[in-house]
Each structure stands twice: as C-alpha cells, then as structure tokens.
Amino acid sequence: MSAFADITPALRGAIPNLRGRLLANQPLSDLTWFRVGGPAQVLFTPADEADLAALLAGLDPEIPVTVIGLGSNLIVRDGGVPGVVIRLGGRAFGSVEIDGDTLRAGTAVPDMRLAKAAAEAGLDGLAFFRGIPGSVGGALRMNAGAHGGETTDVLVEARGVDRSGRLRSFTHAEMGFRYRHSSAPDDVIFTSALFRGRPGDRAAIEAEMDRVTAAREAAQPIRERTGGSTFKNPDGGKAWQLVDAAGCRGLTLGGAQVSEMHCNFLINQGGATAADIEGLGEEVRRRVRETSGVTLHWEIKRIGIAA
Template sequence: MTAFPDITPEIRAAAPALRGRLLANPSLSDLTWFRVGGPAQVLFTPADEEDLAHLLSALDPALPVTVIGLGSNLIVRDGGIPGITIRLGGKAFGSVEIDGETLRAGTAVPDMRLAKAAAEASLDGLAFFRGIPGSIGGALRMNAGAHGGETTDVLVEARGIDRSGALRRFTHAEMGFTYRHSEAPEDVIFTSALFRGRPGDRQDIESEMDRVTAAREAAQPIRERTGGSTFKNPPGGKAWQLVDAAGCRGLTMGGAQVSEMHCNFLINRDGATAADIEGLGEEVRRRVRETSGVELHWEIKRIGLNAVA
C-alpha cells in the first residue's frame, strides 16, 4: 500500500484549535463493508459540529474533502483518497433526541437505530429505515429508501456545515429529493436532521420492523462482505431482473462475485480488491446494456484513486 505525503502538520498549523482525531495514511478497508480500499491521506474525526466548522474554515480551498459514513454503500478504490477524509462519529453526531412527534438525529446514527428509537417512542412512519444498512448522513444525500418508504417522506429539515465552515439549514423543499438523489450542495457535510413521525401503536410498529428484517434476511446476502444494492432500479423496472436476464447471477471477477442470492448485490467472496468489485460491476453494466439496451446506473458510491500498476 503506497502512502500519501503526510500533511497533518500543515493542517494542525492552519487549524490550531482542532480537538478531533487527525490520522495520516490510515487504511480505509476496515471502514467499508466490502473490506477493500486504500488509505486516506488524512482521516479526521471531528469532536463536534464546531470542531468540524473550525477545520473546514481553515483548510486550503484546493485541498480535496471527502466524507464517508458507515461505509455500507461505498467502494474506496485501491489507490486511496487524497486530501482529507472526514468521518463523523461519537456522541456529538450519534444521538437521537425525541420531542413529541419529531426526532432529531445526528448523521452518524445508523438508519436502523433511528427506526428503533421511533418505535420505542410509538412513532409510526419510520419503520422502513430498519431495512437500510447505512447512516442518516447517507440517507440525506441519496434519499435512501426501502420497503415502500423514503427519507423524503419523513424529513422536516437537515443541518450541516459547508466548505467555508458556515452552518447551513435546509428545509425539506430545499433538499430537492428525487429517486436516490438530493439536490443539496455537494460541499455541505450534514451533521443532523429532524424527522417527523405520527402516533402509532408500538407493537404494530415493531411487528412491521420485524417483517422488514425477515424480508432482508430472506432475500439479501446481508452476512456477506457487500455494499448493498449495486445499481439503481431503472424507470419501470428492477435492476436485479435485468442482471439476471443478462446471465450475470454468480458471475465472478478476481475475488468478487455477483451474489447468487440477490443479483443486484456484489460480494467480496475471496480477497477481492476494489478494482475487482468495480470491474465486475462495469462488466455487469456492459452485459445488461447488450442484452436489454438499458443503461444501469451505480447506486453504490465509488471514490478515490485506482492503484498504480
């Protein structure tokens, strides 16, 4: 694994009041569900929102900034990520507060935990989050959804810090949600979000969550090293059906494989590299295009540099 130049001394000099953790060249493979990927040139875990704002306001505008969450819907390429990678965590970004019918959640909160908190408060409408293997930050960025529900259905507002270090708030309308997409500015790092549920029966809500869990376990390879749904569903269709019809179920490339259980999932079967997984996905796209004429679009986010040969 090739290391990037260590720029942490320059960052500390520019932002002397930093309180969060700053690491040079840590491997990111342990932070992704695929368990692949190169290092981050710098990995920063801010102590809180103010710490994040301090860093962003002090950084050279030319330095690339990348945000990662739970690493569930992500391929980090083998050459790693230049610049500074930010990963939110800890109590400052990982708590859920309930006030009547609303829930404010930090963006490091796993979607599943938000669903559980809503159920415990007898708030209906958020059980679908039980079926999404990511965090609130990712849900905001891609309007995550499952089992008939989407983030847009329950979001009131989102809050974040932009590249200049300024606090920004976005109403539901300003998020510009469409299918698996938000129009929110790319330079904003979301820090929290406010959701609204509706009064319901706790037992009924928990039964719905159990149904969602059972459906995931029966249909998806959740115990494998995977990244969730690989491709977005095309208009009026299902990505998995197109992949299956193209003869790609079980297809392999290096250590990567199209899941036999659900062929819109790629898995790290046997020591795959990020290049194996992404290359397999591109081969699936090519075969689907040839057999059906449909252009599949990645739902999994792919970031970083390819390894130098």
C-alpha cells in the same frame, strides 16, 4: 501503494484549535462493508459540529474533502483517497432526541437505530429505516428508502456545514429529493436532521420492523462482505431483473462475485480488491446494456484513485 505525503503537521499548524483526531495514511478498508481499498491521506474525526466547521473554514480550498459514513454502500479504490476524509462519530453526531412527534438525529446514527428509537417512542412512519444498512447522513444525501418508504416521506429539515465552514439549514423543499437523490449542494456535510413520525402502536410498529428484517434476511446476502444495492432501479423496471436476464447471476471477477441470492448485490468472496468489485460492476453494466439497451447507474458510491 506507497503512502501519501503526511500533511497533518501542516494542518495542525494552520488550524491550531482543532480538537478532533487527525490521522495520516489511515487504512479505510476496515471502515467499509466490502473490506477493500487503500488509505485516506488524512482521516479526520471531528469532536463536534464546531470542530468540523473550524477544519473546513481553515482548510486550503485546493485540498479535496471526502465524507464517509458507515461504509455500507461504498467502494474505496485501491490507491486510497487523497486529501482529507471526514468520518463523523461519537455522541456529537450519534444521538437521537425525541420531542413529541419529531426526532432529531445526528448523521452518524445508523438508520436501523433511528427506526428503533421511533418505535420505542410509539412513532410510526420510520419503520422502513430498519431495512437500510447505512446512516442518517447517507440517507439524506441519497434519499435512501426501502420497503415502501423513503427519507423524503419523513424529513422536516437537515443541518450541515459547507466547504467554507458555514452552518447551513435546508427545509424539506430545499433538499430537492427525487429517487435515490437529493439536490442539496455537494459540498455540504450533513450533521443532523429532524424527522417527523405519527403516533402509532409500539407493538404494531415493532412487528412491522420484524417483517422488514425477515424480508431483508430472506432476500439479501446481508451476512456477506457486500455493499448493498449496486445499481439504481431504472424507470419502470428492477435492476436485479435486468442483471439476471443478462446472465450475470453468480458472475465472478477476481475475488468478486455477483450474488447468487440477489443479483443486484456484489460480494467480496474474501480476496477481492476494489478493482475487482468495481470492474465486475462495470462488466455487469456492459452486459445489461448489450442485452436490454438499458444503462444501469451505480447506487454504490465509489471514491479514491486506482492503485
């Protein structure tokens, strides 16, 4: 597609104290596990929480803001993402600090690294994060879970910045967690979270993490260009079973395929577009609805505009 208008000079003029990186028409495909999609009109990587707040406070309210993390559960559409795309990283958002039985983690910390830090500190209860391929920020937004554990089980509080640049804190109750969902305001960009574990035996915790890793590698196509679980499990059922029963295992569209190994995963076979992957997902939803009467809901986040 043609490039978006370059609005970075106007942003720097309006918010001269910014310290982070502002990049115009920055490709996003390399930042997603599917390796597809168009550019960000502007990609902003803030230096720290104050820098993020400065951008949001000074940004024209009409300019859309989108946040991406590790890109593991994300489709960026082929036309790209208008407005400002924010990606947190670096030491300001990527550290884990341990105090007794609590861990404070920046939201750019990969879930797997959070699990490892807890294990090294002898804190039990967070080993399930080893099986989640995203980051802490995504875990907060969607109450990520795996292997019998969920973010809601261990979260104490979360901190973030809202669209007006105001710092906000949320207790566990204020997060409003339910299955693969939180009720925190959509405009909040989470910056850190406090988790609580319980004292445990490091060797036993690491053994549990090894079991989680082995189970994941045996059942999921983790070495492919994929986006994790595509659809949420419906009440009382399993999405993959419905997809399988609808005859969709191995189904293809363009360069996209429903995984033969685990049919709640979509795969970029090498030449897929974002439209191929999203279109295949919609075809799977149609066939499942037709065969079972169940409407599957996307777990993968889809952002941007079609080409």
